[in-house]
Amino acid sequence: MTKRGKVWLAVAGLVVAPNGDWLVVKKKYGGLKNQWSLPAGFVEAGETADEAVLREVAEETGIKCELKGMVGLRTGVIRNDISDNMIVFLLAPLEGQKVTAQESELYEACYLDPNELVQQPNVSVMLKYFINLTDSGVKPPIDGINPGTQFEYTAYKLFL
Numbered sequence: 001m002t003k004r005g006k007v008w009l010a011v012a013g014l015v016v017a018p019n020g021d022w023l024v025v026k027k028k029y030g031g032l033k034n035q036w037s038l039p040a041g042f043v044e045a046g047e048t049a050d051e052a053v054l055r056e057v058a059e060e061t062g063i064k065c066e067l068k069g070m071v072g073l074r075t076g077v078i079r080n081d082i083s084d085n086m087i088v089f090l091l092a093p094l095e096g097q098k099v100t101a102q103e104s105e106l107y108e109a110c111y112l113d114p115n116e117l118v119q120q121p122n123v124s125v126m127l128k129y130f131i132n133l134t135d136s137g138v139k140p141p142i143d144g145i146n147p148g149t150q151f152e153y154t155a156y157k158l159f160l
Helices: 049-061 125-130
Strands: 007-015 022-027 040-042 065-078 082-093 106-112
Touching (some): 007 022, 007 049, 007 065, 022 049, 040 049, 065 125
Antiparallel strands (some): 007 040, 022 106
16 A cells, blocks of 8 residues: 555556457456456556556556547545545457466456356446446547646646
């Protein structure tokens, strides 16, 4: 907890294959241990949230992706103390790649049919809500904006 302080910013990638299957993982630790969930992790210093999700998905599953947009925000407070926030992005996998689970963190990583996935008892609650996602819920990135040199941003993007 001391590494991240009391305000956490994480990212997750909803990776949708051309056939509609979702890339999901089964973690070896934490609250989602042994449950199907999205590849996810924390934003590191010096990277934007969308850069972090591309890195995390590639690290956990070996799948490099293209960013489509932001689809949601999960925010909560743990033990009345820690602000736990996660931005969820929609991603498309680049062609010709094989899924390889990061063995130190995951039991498994694979593509599954979302309609079958959400019927299983060992699936994260959040995944069940994404089954009804439509294109109108996706916020594509707006890049190349300069809000003013006084802020000294080296990266600045909007998802509206």
